[in-house]
Amino acid sequence: MNSRALLVCAALVCASFTSMAQAADTPSSPTIPSYHYGMPLHVGKVVALTEPDTLDCKVVTAKMKYIDDQTGQPAELAYRKLSYACSYQN
Secondary structure: OHHHHHHHHHHHHHHHHHHHHHHHHOOOOOOOOEOOOOOOOOEEEEEEEEOOOOOOOOEEEEEEEEEEOOOOOEEEEEEEEEOHHHHOOO
């Protein structure tokens, strides 16, 4: 009975760490819209592509700054992608 309680506590701790890790990967700025499948993009010129530095191959939130081809105004978009580290790992 005692080992069962220990296993349940360990599972709850692992689940809480997983949810904290996912919360840390979400975009911190609510003003930057996130890309979703099928979203129309009006990119006239890409100004910058940035992503957080990491040595691990994982999914990260990258940002693209671009000039909107319809309005001519600068815009920014957040999207999820595999990190650059995945290009160098087997």
